[in-house]
Amino acid sequence: MEMISQNKSFDGWHKQYRHRSEVLNCEMRFAIYLPPQAVQGQDVPVLYWLSGLTCSDENFMQKAGAQRVAADLGIAIVAADTSPRGDGVANADQYDLGQGAGFYVNATQQPWSKHYRMYDYIVSELPALIEATFPVTSKRAISGHSMGGHGALTIALKNPAMFSSVSAFSPISNPVNCPWGQQAFTAYLGKDRELWKQHDASELMKSAEVRIPALVDQGEADNFLVEQLKPEALQAAAEASDYPLRLRLHAGYDHSYYFIASFIEEHLRFHAEYLGA
Amino acid sequence: MEMISQNKSFDGWHKQYRHRSEVLNCEMRFAIYLPPQAVQGQDVPVLYWLSGLTCSDENFMQKAGAQRVAADLGIAIVAADTSPRGDGVANADQYDLGQGAGFYVNATQQPWSKHYRMYDYIVSELPALIEATFPVTSKRAISGHSMGGHGALTIALKNPAMFSSVSAFSPISNPVNCPWGQQAFTAYLGKDRELWKQHDASELMKSAEVRIPALVDQGEADNFLVEQLKPEALQAAAEASDYPLRLRLHAGYDHSYYFIASFIEEHLRFHAEYLGA
Numbered sequence: 162m163e164m165i166s167q168n169k170s171f172d173g174w175h176k177q178y179r180h181r182s183e184v185l186n187c188e189m190r191f192a193i194y195l196p197p198q199a200v201q202g203q204d205v206p207v208l209y210w211l212s213g214l215t216c217s218d219e220n221f222m223q224k225a226g227a228q229r230v231a232a233d234l235g236i237a238i239v240a241a242d243t244s245p246r247g248d249g250v251a252n253a254d255q256y257d258l259g260q261g262a263g264f265y266v267n268a269t270q271q272p273w274s275k276h277y278r279m280y281d282y283i284v285s286e287l288p289a290l291i292e293a294t295f296p297v298t299s300k301r302a303i304s305g306h307s308m309g310g311h312g313a314l315t316i317a318l319k320n321p322a323m324f325s326s327v328s329a330f331s332p333i334s335n336p337v338n339c340p341w342g343q344q345a346f347t348a349y350l351g352k353d354r355e356l357w358k359q360h361d362a363s364e365l366m367k368s369a370e371v372r373i374p375a376l377v378d379q380g381e382a383d384n385f386l387v388e389q390l391k392p393e394a395l396q397a398a399a400e401a402s403d404y405p406l407r408l409r410l411h412a413g414y415d416h417s418y419y420f421i422a423s424f425i426e427e428h429l430r431f432h433a434e435y436l437g438a
Numbered sequence: 439m440e441m442i443s444q445n446k447s448f449d450g451w452h453k454q455y456r457h458r459s460e461v462l463n464c465e466m467r468f469a470i471y472l473p474p475q476a477v478q479g480q481d482v483p484v485l486y487w488l489s490g491l492t493c494s495d496e497n498f499m500q501k502a503g504a505q506r507v508a509a510d511l512g513i514a515i516v517a518a519d520t521s522p523r524g525d526g527v528a529n530a531d532q533y534d535l536g537q538g539a540g541f542y543v544n545a546t547q548q549p550w551s552k553h554y555r556m557y558d559y560i561v562s563e564l565p566a567l568i569e570a571t572f573p574v575t576s577k578r579a580i581s582g583h584s585m586g587g588h589g590a591l592t593i594a595l596k597n598p599a600m601f602s603s604v605s606a607f608s609p610i611s612n613p614v615n616c617p618w619g620q621q622a623f624t625a626y627l628g629k630d631r632e633l634w635k636q637h638d639a640s641e642l643m644k645s646a647e648v649r650i651p652a653l654v655d656q657g658e659a660d661n662f663l664v665e666q667l668k669p670e671a672l673q674a675a676a677e678a679s680d681y682p683l684r685l686r687l688h689a690g691y692d693h694s695y696y697f698i699a700s701f702i703e704e705h706l707r708f709h710a711e712y713l714g715a
């Protein structure tokens with residue numbers, strides 16, 4: 162693993178690393194924000210952030226304004242990339258499939274299955290690397306935006322013992338019923354829709370048995386709201402299983418990082434409560 | 439003038455506009471953040487932000503995390519572009535001259551003089567447009583980063599009646615004595631170094647008669663500190679003229695927006711004190 166940049170930020174450090182991923186079979190980059198408490202030798206809990214379509218580890222770190230609050234609370238943040246990357250990695254001529262669009266699943270179909278195993282990368286390889294390398298505890302929370310909101314919700318619902326809380330901004334809440342999800346799941350998982358449901362937040366929430374607190378924020382002026390995001394499916398699932406979901410709709414806000422920045426402090430304070438930070 | 443984007447942000451609005459600049463003889467873009475107080479009908483003071491080399495109106499609005507504090511204080515922020523732009527506008531094959539590198543002067547030399555009049559644009563045309571269009575008062579402050587820190591300091595020192603306070607991050611403090619400044623001033627203003635001094639913050643501060651409060655933050659791990667920025671010249675000038683400059687050096691911080699984000703709240707609260715916001 163190699164550090165490729167570092168910037169002091171709110172008395173802590175933002176750092177980018179490059180490492181060889183065994184799971185993804187390629188070189189990957191991630192970013193970590195270490196708050197001042199970690200710099201001073203304290204082990205801190207970690208919030209994992211999963212980004213949306215086209216993003217890398219950089220969008221959240223540069224645009225969300227999260228470091229100020231993480232420094233205050235003593236929480237590290239890890240921002241992952243959104244897919245395997247590189248010349249040898251399968252790709253598509255569109256922004257919503259292939260590189261930048263891994264959808265946080267393990268692909269079973271050609272040509273994707275050689276590299277596209279983002280589910281295992283986020284659930285296993287990356288946390289193991291983080292916890293072996295940095296001054297962090299094994300207390301974890303997870304959050305994300307859009308495709309990354311889908312990733313955060315599905316990974317938390319499938320692994321509730323790993324995370325103390327989950328949140329999302331503008332998540333793809335019911336991918337089996339929207340064009341982004343149907344396209345990606347067909348390509349990565351094949352045509353069996355029963356398999357798709359194992360990576361659908363609304364399907365998983367309906368039948369969740371172990372429940373961790375969930376916070377979801379959605380802008381009402383989001384261009385993707387009706388066709389792609391479908392928070393009403395998640396709300397219905399939560400009602401069906403009595404899941405502790407707090408879904409908030411915000412008038413006037415769109416799908417951008419201006420929306421995320423406006424509410425990220427509330428997400429961090431929500432996670433801090435369950436992380437004990 | 440045409441609005442080309444808008445995003446709700448901290449209960450206010452970030453908006454980008456395109457307009458024809460008579461001064462620059464081309465089409466220009468700027469961004470404005472209108473805090474919730476302005477949306478609710480109150481006239482608010484304005485902080486003008488000048489960006490550094492290669493930047494547009496977007497860098498500060500996306501990365502500085504300023505809107506949260508501006509919303510709290512009731513201050514509008516206007517982020518200008520860093521030069522004239524477009525196919526018909528002179529350019530150079532380098533990042534530190536031509537488009538993206540206007541240096542906030544009025545060029546007198548060919549081929550620059552047809553468009554490169556950023557001094558007049560920031561001092562006259564843009565504030566007149568802002569004050570004719572938006573719910574703002576005529577109370578103004580000015581700030582900027584790097585080349586934009588040079589711009590903010592020199593424009594405030596030359597026009598102290600226009601602004602109630604000035605601040606800068608990592609400014610080019612003594613451009614007549616650094617490579618960036620010498621290259622730009624030779625190209626835009628010609629070889630007469632006496633003319634250059636009229637756009638050098640340290641030279642202007644030495645002889646300032648009307649003094650507005652100034653705050654400057656500089657990272658000590660800034661790659662450009664020794665060769666290009668020279669805050670020690672500004673400090674010496676302030677001591678010579680007893681100028682109310684507060685210059686702060688910050689261990690470990692670099693030239694990036696992570697540095698700006700870490701201290702922007704203090705700059706906004708500094709300006710608010712003199713703006714009466």
